[in-house]
Amino acid sequence: xxxxxxxxxxxxELVSSIRQAHDLFxxxxxxxxxxxxxxxxxxxxxYITEYELHGADRAGYGENLFNELAAKLAQHxxxxxxxxQLYNYRAFYRAYPQILRTxxxxxxxxxPVPPKRDRRGQGAQLKRYFLFGKPxxxxxxxxxxxxxxxx
Numbered sequence: 001x002x003x004x005x006x007x008x009x010x011x012x013e014l015v016s017s018i019r020q021a022h023d024l025f026x027x028x029x030x031x032x033x034x035x036x037x038x039x040x041x042x043x044x045x046x047y048i049t050e051y052e053l054h055g056a057d058r059a060g061y062g063e064n065l066f067n068e069l070a071a072k073l074a075q076h077x078x079x080x081x082x083x084x085q086l087y088n089y090r091a092f093y094r095a096y097p098q099i100l101r102t103x104x105x106x107x108x109x110x111x112p113v114p115p116k117r118d119r120r121g122q123g124a125q126l127k128r129y130f131l132f133g134k135p136x137x138x139x140x141x142x143x144x145x146x147x148x149x150x151x
Contacts, residue, residue, distance in 0.1 A: 038099075039099075041080075041088075041089045041092055042089070042092060042093055042096065042099050044081070044086070044089040044093075045089035045090045045091070045092050045093025045094070046093045048065075048069070048086060048089065048090045048093075049090055049093055049094065051065075052065070052090075066083045066086050066087055067083055069081070069086055070082050070083045070086055
């Protein structure tokens with residue numbers, strides 16, 4: 001076997017390689033951000049809807065729920081949660097309640113869901129877990145695992 005000469009990159013190849021890497025990873029990052037924001041907005045809408053239906057102190061807020069919630073979230077530096085956006089997140093959840101079933105089908109083996117199955121299936125279990133379990137760490141883990149494996 002004859003040793004082959006090592007090939008060194010030309011400047012044009014360097015530029016081309018960096019541009020290709022940038023294009024590839026920028027597209028993946030954009031997709032991951034879009035998926036993450038969609039899930040975030042859907043879950044915000046779900047939490048609001050469930051609170052309106054079953055919240056322990058919901059009567060105290062009544063018509064001012066969105067204003068009070070927006071103000072409190074602003075104090076905690078949660079972006080994208082003004083009155084109108086919160087209202088839209090709730091509408092988004094109501095329009096697309098099946099998103100959780102789609103996500104849960106893709107993440108069934110990765111998401112920490114209680115093992116007990118019932119007739120309502122995996123989507124209902126995930127929803128209950130996010131609502132009544134420990135939603136913040138679980139949501140973060142779900143988000144991180146889902147985005148980490150995005151193509």
